[in-house]
Amino acid sequence: MSLHHSSTCPPAELEARLRLHRLPEVGLRRFMTLIEAFGSASSALSAPAAAWRSLGVPAASCDARRCPEIRDGASAAMAWLERSGQHLLMWDQPGYPALLAEIDDAPPLLFVAGNPDLLDTPQLAIVGSRRASPPALDNAAAFSRCLSQAGFTITSGLALGIDGAAHRAALDAGGGTIGVLGTGLEKLYPQRHRGLAQAMIECSSAVVSEFPLDAGPLPANFPRRNRIISGLSLGVLVVEASLASGSLISARLAAEQGREVYALPGSIHHPGAKGCHQLIRDGALLVESVEQIIDSLRGWQNLPPAPVERSAHPLLALLHAAPQTSEGLARSSGxxxxxxxxxxxxxxxxxxxxxxxxxxxxxxG
Incomplete structure (x- = not known):
């Protein structure tokens, strides 16, 4: 069973946790309350209804314990875990990402397809508009590529637009990237990113979700997953966002979690720049280069080692000799x-x- 690392959770308790996790109206707070109150998920499931009521758990949750769908869903998840490259990280087990564990509402269970070790590497989140402008998509890709080459894992939400551009560029650069879903791993959304998610899994990157495997795309779940994107990361870069964008939720959560927030400025005439400008007014760091992001994280103990010697770039040699226009450089470099x-x-x-x-x-320099 691919419970990550040497799990100390016996199969019966694991299945009980998966059942508890699927119950209606049992969010992460009630999940933790039930396990703390009864000592284990197995004991919680077999406790009398009155004991659940005394904890303020709704009758619907308690009654669903005997429901065949709940049992079948947990069995399906157990079968899913038997396959290679499919893992479950739990808050009280080895292998749970240390940075994520620090946030107030860390998910107790995290399903991972791909490489679970990546979740404990230094990460930067890149988020932004689903309907991003072409220059913003180019910026997302360029920042993702450069940050990947500097040793960071790129984390995002696998949405259309900026998220997809950031994930793809990290893969193209040979780096690691993590997609945090707002659905279960078996109900990947958006469908258009199935190929991208598969490529991530095959390239030792990862796709993760706190939701049961078959959880569909409920609107409320997308803002909720943003706390995981920022919780896993040292900082969040917002590339382009309107004032109504979900990316602003990620940025505000990041600030509350004590993470760095970075924003790319844009034209004052472009609605997609207004969210970034608001974040900058609220204290986000205005960035124009990857170096500014790396400099702001210098004190972080887990920072990837700086590249020992930056390879000399042929265009740099020409520019050290004399400043030139783009056209002049094209001529002199061939x-x-x-x-x-x-x-x-x-x-x-x-x-x-x-x-x-x-x-x-x-x-x-």
Whole structure:
């Protein structure tokens, strides 16, 4: 059974926890209350109804204990765990992510498809609009790629738009990425990201959810999962968001959890920049380069080791000799202009070049 690491939870207790977890109106608070009150999920399930009532648990939860659907769902989850690459992390077992355990409402159970060890690596969340502008999608991909190369795991919500761009770019860079779902792992939403989720699982990344495997897409569950995205991460970068965006929920939760919040500024005329500008007014760090994010996390004890020697970039050598325009660099390097512009964008995000009045300068340091 792929309970992660050496679980001390016997199969009967595990199945009881899975049943308790599926009961209607048993959220994480009641789940923990029942286990604390009775000492185990098995004892809770066999306790008299009066004992449940005395804890303020609704009759609907108590009555559902005998329900065949609850038993069948738990059995299906036990069978799911038998397959390779499918795990259950529990709040009181080894392997539960340390940073997530610190938040007030950490999920007691976390289903993981893929590599569970990734959840304990230094992570940065990249979130933003589902209907993002093309420049915002490019920025999300560029930041994700550079942060991956700096050793961070990229965490997001597998939604359309910014989330998907961040996950894909991390995979393309050979980095790790974690998708936190607002549905059960067997009911992946949005359907359009099935291929992306599969690619993540196959590339030693991970897709995770606190919800029972067959939980469908209920609107209330998407904001709830945001506390896990920020809880797993050292900081949250909001790339583009309107004032009504769910990304602002992630950012506010991150701030409450003591995590760093970063926001990319945008045009004052673009509605998708208003959420980021509001976050900056509220104290988020305005970022224009990956270096600013890494610098703000310098004191963090689990930070990935800095790359020992940044590889010399051919365009940098040319710029150290003399500042040049993009077109001049394309001519002198023999590269196409599109390739030069893509390289310059990454170098600018890394804080290694700067553009002044149409000319590129190499930055010292």
């Amino acid at each position: 590269q196409g202009l599109a390739q030069v512009l893509a390289s310059l964008t990454e170098l600018e995000l890394e804080g290694r070049v700067t553009n002044e009045a149409g000319r590129w300068f190499a930055r010292s």
